[in-house]
Amino acid sequence: MPAIEVNKLVKQYKNGVRALDDLSLTVNSGEIFSLLGPNGAGKSSLINILTTFYKPSSGKVTMLGKDLCREPAWVRTQIACVAQRVSIDEHLSLMENMMFQSKLYRVDPQAAKERIHSLIESFELSGYLKYPTSSYSGGVKRRLDIAMNMVSFPKILFLDEPTVGMDVDSRKAMWKMLLKIREEYGTTIFLTTHYLEEADQLSDTICIMKDGKELAQGSPASLRSYIRQNLLRITFPAAAEARKYKDALHHTRFIKFASVRNNSVFAGAEDVRAAFTSVNKWLLEHHVEFDAIEITEPSLEDVFLAITGSGETREEGWVC
Amino acid sequence: MLNILWRNLKWRFQNPISIAVTMLQPLLWLVMYSAVAGQTMQNTGISNYTAFILPGVIVLVTFSACCSGGIINYIMKSRGSFYRVLISPVSRSSIVLGQMLEATLVSFIEVTVLCIVSLFFSVKVASGIAGIALMMLLIFLTAFFLSSLAYAISLFLPNEVIYETIMTAIILPVFFLSSALFPTENLHGGLAIAINLNPFTHVINVLRSLIFGQMISFIYLLPVIVLFTAMCCGSFALAMWRLKKETAQ
Numbered sequence: 001m002p003a004i005e006v007n008k009l010v011k012q013y014k015n016g017v018r019a020l021d022d023l024s025l026t027v028n029s030g031e032i033f034s035l036l037g038p039n040g041a042g043k044s045s046l047i048n049i050l051t052t053f054y055k056p057s058s059g060k061v062t063m064l065g066k067d068l069c070r071e072p073a074w075v076r077t078q079i080a081c082v083a084q085r086v087s088i089d090e091h092l093s094l095m096e097n098m099m100f101q102s103k104l105y106r107v108d109p110q111a112a113k114e115r116i117h118s119l120i121e122s123f124e125l126s127g128y129l130k131y132p133t134s135s136y137s138g139g140v141k142r143r144l145d146i147a148m149n150m151v152s153f154p155k156i157l158f159l160d161e162p163t164v165g166m167d168v169d170s171r172k173a174m175w176k177m178l179l180k181i182r183e184e185y186g187t188t189i190f191l192t193t194h195y196l197e198e199a200d201q202l203s204d205t206i207c208i209m210k211d212g213k214e215l216a217q218g219s220p221a222s223l224r225s226y227i228r229q230n231l232l233r234i235t236f237p238a239a240a241e242a243r244k245y246k247d248a249l250h251h252t253r254f255i256k257f258a259s260v261r262n263n264s265v266f267a268g269a270e271d272v273r274a275a276f277t278s279v280n281k282w283l284l285e286h287h288v289e290f291d292a293i294e295i296t297e298p299s300l301e302d303v304f305l306a307i308t309g310s311g312e313t314r315e316e317g318w319v320c
Numbered sequence: 321m322l323n324i325l326w327r328n329l330k331w332r333f334q335n336p337i338s339i340a341v342t343m344l345q346p347l348l349w350l351v352m353y354s355a356v357a358g359q360t361m362q363n364t365g366i367s368n369y370t371a372f373i374l375p376g377v378i379v380l381v382t383f384s385a386c387c388s389g390g391i392i393n394y395i396m397k398s399r400g401s402f403y404r405v406l407i408s409p410v411s412r413s414s415i416v417l418g419q420m421l422e423a424t425l426v427s428f429i430e431v432t433v434l435c436i437v438s439l440f441f442s443v444k445v446a447s448g449i450a451g452i453a454l455m456m457l458l459i460f461l462t463a464f465f466l467s468s469l470a471y472a473i474s475l476f477l478p479n480e481v482i483y484e485t486i487m488t489a490i491i492l493p494v495f496f497l498s499s500a501l502f503p504t505e506n507l508h509g510g511l512a513i514a515i516n517l518n519p520f521t522h523v524i525n526v527l528r529s530l531i532f533g534q535m536i537s538f539i540y541l542l543p544v545i546v547l548f549t550a551m552c553c554g555s556f557a558l559a560m561w562r563l564k565k566e567t568a569q
Binding site for chain 2: 051052053054055073076077079081083085086087088089090091092096100101103104105106149
């Protein structure tokens with residue numbers, strides 16, 4: 001049984017904005033499902049509906065086999081949501097926050113104690129027990145926020161951009177934690193994120209949406225196959241040189257499109273193998289200093305830009 | 321409900337200034353104003369002016385304490401826990417009641433302090449224990465009505481600055497257009513009508529009758545209890561409706 005089934009969901013606000021437009025998607029039980037989309041795609045509207053905060057204008061949402069609109073009270077007992085903003089009560093201690101949350105979900109006091117101790121261990125929070133929560137760093141507050149939301153052992157955990165504003169180390173620690181939640185507790189995780197790398201690393205399924213509609217849904221590998229072609233990657237000694245040669249390469253007849261990422265130019269071509277030889281020759285003839293040239297698989301970022309049409313250098317023909 | 325009440329009380333006692341500030345103005349009225357104005361009131365037949373204004377000051381402190389209860393909504397909204405509680409399986413009525421009871425409890429604490437202070441001004445409740453019990457019932461009804469009204473208004477208004485401005489704009493006219501400070505028997509015309517239309521005039525009058533009178537007149541008391549019970553039901557329904565609207569967007 002799928003954890004979430006969304007069928008032709010529409011959300012139109014009173015001001016006329018149609019945030020969700022016939023959106024359909026399926027989230028399987030026990031998976032990490034990532035929702036990707038540019039700002040204004042409708043991600044927050046969707047998560048607000050799925051967590052019973054907003055009501056849909058039309059369409060059907062089934063969660064764990066029950067209709068969300070008919071049984072929101074039951075659905076609330078099965079889910080938890082880590083919102084974009086950390087939601088701990090800073091006037092309560094770590095333990096009090098956990099106990100408060102367990103009582104909200106009517107967890108048996110003895111079971112709550114056991115769960116809290118286990119979560120404190122799992123989320124490496126025991127070192128913070130004696131300090132006031134207001135003194136915690138952003139990363140620790142976020143960890144407590146997630147641990148708190150796990151105290152009811154939700155079947156589905158929603159996370160709305162949980163790593164936004166985090167440094168690289170904290171973000172990686174968070175990824176580890178999310179994988180642990182799925183493995184140890186079997187929780188279905190529904191995640192919205194702006195970070196493509198995050199979605200790529202964590203997700204079993206990714207849904208890319210724009211303008212309230214789903215554009216593509218599948219595993220990271222299957223999404224990569226959407227653009228069905230490999231790319232040519234030319235690495236330069238510095239990013240400035242990559243930017244300098246991007247346009248020159250783009251104007252050669254071998255390249256269909258080109259984009260710059262760090263100190264590399266990623267180029268697409270009709271026949272990437274033929275382009276590999278031709279570009280190599282062009283670079284040598286023009287005495288261009290470069291470090292490497294290779295045929296590479298498209299990244300999730302390439303897929304995202306291609307599907308959402310957000311790429312600056314994308315050409316119309318590149319859309320799958 | 322008790323969980324929410326406990327959480328809010330924790331916040332309140334960690335921020336005792338929120339209790340002190342709401343109590344300061346009523347305390348000044350009780351101590352300083354009664355001392356100054358009491359001398360000019362000696363010829364009006366009021367034996368103890370502090371006892372005379374105590375019911376009005378009780379209503380004023382209840383108003384202030386309940387208004388500060390609405391502020392908690394803004395704090396919880398800005399910190400994100402408002403949303404977390406709303407998507408939890410707690411019943412909507414428990415969310416509203418938990419918060420309202422906190423404001424009611426704070427009102428009682430502040431009223432108790434005022435009553436203790438008024439003892440130093442020879443204020444006694446002539447109707448005895450039964451009178452005190454009835455006073456507690458009336459204060460509870462007043463606090464319940466005001467806290468649910470404050471709860472609903474705090475969800476209507478976009479931020480705490482506008483909320484505080486509006487609540488201040490409501491409190492003072494309600495206080496002055498009542499029998500809180502002066503006897504109103506000799507008033508005529510529009511002012512008398514406005515004062516009589518103010519429900520707080522009636523609760524103040526009943527509280528005053530319990531302080532000064534040895535006999536309890538239930539004919540005088542019951543209509544006020546019925547009126548405030550009806551007002552409590554109305555304001556609670558309004559608070560519930562407003563909270564449900566938060567999730568009906």
